[in-house]
Amino acid sequence: MATYTQELRATAKSMVQSGKGILAMDESNGTCNKRFDALGIPTTEAARQSYRELILTTPGLSDYISGPILYDETIRQTTRDGVPFLKVITDAGMIPGIKVDTGAKNLAGHPGEKVTEGLDGLRDRIAEYYRMGARFAKWRAVITIGDGIPSRACIEANAHGLARYAALCQAGGLVPIVEPEVLIDGSHSLEHCYQVTDETLHAVFAQLYTQGVAYDQMILKPSMVIPGKGSSQQASVEAVAEATVLCLLKNVPATVAGIAFLSGGQTKEQSSAHLNAMNQRFSDRCPWPVTFSYARAIQQPALEHWSGDESRVAEAQQYLLQRAKFNSLASKGEYSSELEKRLALA
Ligand code: 5MM
Numbered sequence: 001m002a003t004y005t006q007e008l009r010a011t012a013k014s015m016v017q018s019g020k021g022i023l024a025m026d027e028s029n030g031t032c033n034k035r036f037d038a039l040g041i042p043t044t045e046a047a048r049q050s051y052r053e054l055i056l057t058t059p060g061l062s063d064y065i066s067g068p069i070l071y072d073e074t075i076r077q078t079t080r081d082g083v084p085f086l087k088v089i090t091d092a093g094m095i096p097g098i099k100v101d102t103g104a105k106n107l108a109g110h111p112g113e114k115v116t117e118g119l120d121g122l123r124d125r126i127a128e129y130y131r132m133g134a135r136f137a138k139w140r141a142v143i144t145i146g147d148g149i150p151s152r153a154c155i156e157a158n159a160h161g162l163a164r165y166a167a168l169c170q171a172g173g174l175v176p177i178v179e180p181e182v183l184i185d186g187s188h189s190l191e192h193c194y195q196v197t198d199e200t201l202h203a204v205f206a207q208l209y210t211q212g213v214a215y216d217q218m219i220l221k222p223s224m225v226i227p228g229k230g231s232s233q234q235a236s237v238e239a240v241a242e243a244t245v246l247c248l249l250k251n252v253p254a255t256v257a258g259i260a261f262l263s264g265g266q267t268k269e270q271s272s273a274h275l276n277a278m279n280q281r282f283s284d285r286c287p288w289p290v291t292f293s294y295a296r297a298i299q300q301p302a303l304e305h306w307s308g309d310e311s312r313v314a315e316a317q318q319y320l321l322q323r324a325k326f327n328s329l330a331s332k333g334e335y336s337s338e339l340e341k342r343l344a345l346a
Contacts, residue, residue, distance in 0.1 A: 016258030024295035026099035067095035126172035163207035186228035201251035241277035254287035263297035271297035280333035
């Protein structure tokens with residue numbers, strides 16, 4: 001059928017190869033500036049370039065990362081020595097990815113809810129990114145749990161957008177990462193999160209089916225089933241791992257090439273522990289590789305340590321590499337909190 005079938009299958013497989021995950025560094029300028037602002041880092045293109053160069057030139061990064069997800073500004077940047085970031089990535093044996101959504105906007109008629117935009121002109125943008133060398137893409141939809149929400153309108157609009165995006169990507173040679181994020185914000189229970197994630201994944205896969213998306217040529221990037229940040233009833237690592245795996249088993253076809261979780265505001269330790277528990281306890285029941293596509297849970301310690309100080313680049317890279325390594329271990333069920341304490345960098 002599609003011209004790119006074999007290539008898409010091979011790319012998807014490499015993205016979730018054993019012991020590796022995906023590094024989300026696709027923060028839009030707004031999000032990146034917000035994180036920089038909090039640390040007193042100048043919110044300039046030069047600072048964003050320096051930080052992204054720090055990440056991409058980390059020695060050994062490709063031991064744990066199959067590919068980074070870039071933002072439009074980043075995919076066009078070079079190192080300060082003039083080497084295109086795309087070349088740095090491919091020379092290290094990693095696969096370049098690109099965020100192609102244009103952000104979550106207010107959903108008309110549904111206060112407090114968002115719909116992700118970016119379908120207009122997407123076919124041409126995909127063609128350009130493919131020509132540049134990108135081989136996978138990402139689109140994030142946001143589902144908020146709150147009083148009377150999510151609405152069916154929000155879930156269906158976002159599921160439809162994700163499926164249209166995924167079909168366009170596959171037609172243009174990019175493996176789509178399909179990211180329906182149920183936000184951790186709120187005081188909802190684990191059970192409530194399960195119910196919303198279940199409904200969301202069900203709607204997403206129904207739309208993916210309707211749009212003819214090939215499951216073996218896509219990656220799902222879900223949130224974990226976890227109580228809201230403000231809930232008084234936090235759950236054990238085992239309970240989160242079990243509820244998440246059960247929800248995935250119920251909704252995700254076995255032929256999907258892989259699952260790569262977002263961290264969604266969990267601490268770095270929680271993100272590693274939850275992923276680890278899923279792989280340790282349920283790998284024999286999961287038909288897909290289960291790994292990570294974290295942003296904050298990999299980047300935050302490095303970003304904080306660097307804080308815009310160029311004399312700290314090498315140390316910050318060690319922080320980044322350590323989180324990448326811990327999550328690589330978690331993707332094989334080989335991480336432990338004991339290891340975390342023993343190898344703590346500071
Ligand atoms: C949920 O956000 C994605 C994963 O990041 P975390 O592991 O930190 O939750 C991430 O790829 C996200 O989409 C980007 O960092 C930010 O995108 P925007 O468009 O919000 O700048």
